[in-house]
Every structure is written in structure tokens, then in C-alpha cells.
Amino acid sequence: MSATLKLARNDQGEPEIFRSIQGEGRAIGRPRTFVRLSGCNLHCVWCDTAYTWNWNGTPFAHERGVKFDPSAEMVKIDVADAAAQILALPSEGVVITGGEPTLQADALIALIDVLRARAPDLLIEFETNGSIAPSGALCERVDLFMVSPKLAHSGNDASVALNERALSVFAQLPSAYFKFVAKTSTDIETAAAIAKRFGVPAGRVYIMPEGTTPEALDARGPGLIDATLAYGFSYSDRLHIHLFGQKRGV
Ligand code: SF4
Secondary structure (H helix, E strand, O other), rough: OEEEEEEEEEOOOEEEEEEEEEEOOOOOOEEEEEEEEEEOOOOOOOOOOOHHHHHHOOOOOOOOOOOHHHHHHHHEEEEEHHHHHOOOOOOOOOEEEOOOOOHHHHHHHHHHHHHHHHHHOOOOEEEEEEOOOOOHHOOOOEEEEOOOOOOHOOOHHHHHOHHHHHHHHHHHOOOOEEEEOOHHHHHHHHHHHHHHHOOHHHEEEEEEOOOOOHHHHHHHHHHHHHHHHOOOOOOOHHHHHHHHHHHHHH
């Protein structure tokens, strides 16, 4: 029996599978096909994809105060169907994002195997909040993990968001790069402490401003550069926000 994935929906109600340029992190600017999973184990107050988890009747706080109906926002799709939709949008790589993709790791392994069988050179990239340890089977299939541990300003309990075992596993993976969302230079100090504790070299750490509008990113970004440089980290903007604003499927 084929595995099933729970995906987010785009504005037309279709599975959120789309081609664009990567707006963040190590592959910023590169052409990618994105697959957005529904469901998340964290509840960031500034999350820009709250339609993947902030369901009606749940107690989670969010800056926008908007709740969503899972029956309207989530669609179940067979792995073979998802693979066909992804391969119909050719690019050099696929970004599996969310939500939190590791919640559906087994089905994603099946998806990756189908994709690789048809497109052996396809890059497989994975965006995760880093709070769930990946299996060896997943690690060996993924070319790039962008791991984004959530700091205190996200509103999550650190005991959940900063899972020691999961971060240790990712830290030891050469394919894992870390991307910390920062509001202030103090957040960069926290990121540096986490990187040091888990032995992540500075060359695998990115700092990205928190913001869901071009104005917010422009206002926050310059104040983060001195501390980013001081620690030898890289800086990532959010190109898709500048290009398209906060929209689905772009
Ligand atoms: S971990 Fe990511 S998807 Fe989940 S709530 Fe936070 S920002 Fe949103």
C-alpha cells in the first residue's frame, strides 16, 4: 500500500507544490521545487505558515490571532501522486518544508525514493525546526538539512524546541546547516552558545532576521550584521518576502 502525505493547500485548494527560487539559507537564489507539509509540533508566535498547524479550537497564541480549519487547509495525497506533481515542475532540487516535515518522515522517505528513481541527480533539501531527531534512513537520503532551532522569542518551551538529542544528531551531520531566526544581537549570542555547545562550526550557521514584510526585514537586518560578523556566521535575508510578500505558493 502506498504511503500518504499530509500537505498544505495553496490559495486554489491544491497541494502546495510549487517552483520558485529558494528565498533563505544555504541555497538562497537557486531554483527549487517546494513541497509544503502540513502539521507542526511547535507553535511559533510569528510563524508565517500558521495555516499548517494553528487549528480552530487549539490554545496556541499567534501574533495574527487567526485560526484555521484543518479540513480546508490540509490535503492528503498519495506519495506517487505527490512525486508526479513535483517532477512536473523540474528544477535542480526539491525543498521539503512545512510545517515540520520530520513528523511525516516515513512517507517522505518513500517520496524521496520515488523521486530519486526517476531523477537520480535531483537534490533533496529539507527544512526542519530541529526538534525531532532524523533517522539514519532519512539522513542518508537528504543532501542538505536547513535546521532552524527556535529561540525564546518564538514563544515555544525551550525543553521542546531545543531538543538535546535532535540537535546533537543534526550537529554531527556535515549536510546540516543551522539557520537561527533573530530579532536582536542578543539572539545571535544565544545562537552562538548553542552552536558552541553542540560543536557546530561557524561556517554552518546562518542568521536570518525575523519578519514577514519587506519593511520589517529591512528594519531589523542591519542591526544584526555586526554580531553575525563577530561570530563568523553567514547572513540570510528572506528573498521571497521582498519579491512576493507573504503569500502561499511562491
Ligand atoms: S517551527 Fe516553523 S512551521 Fe512550526 S510553528 Fe515554528 S515557524 Fe511555523
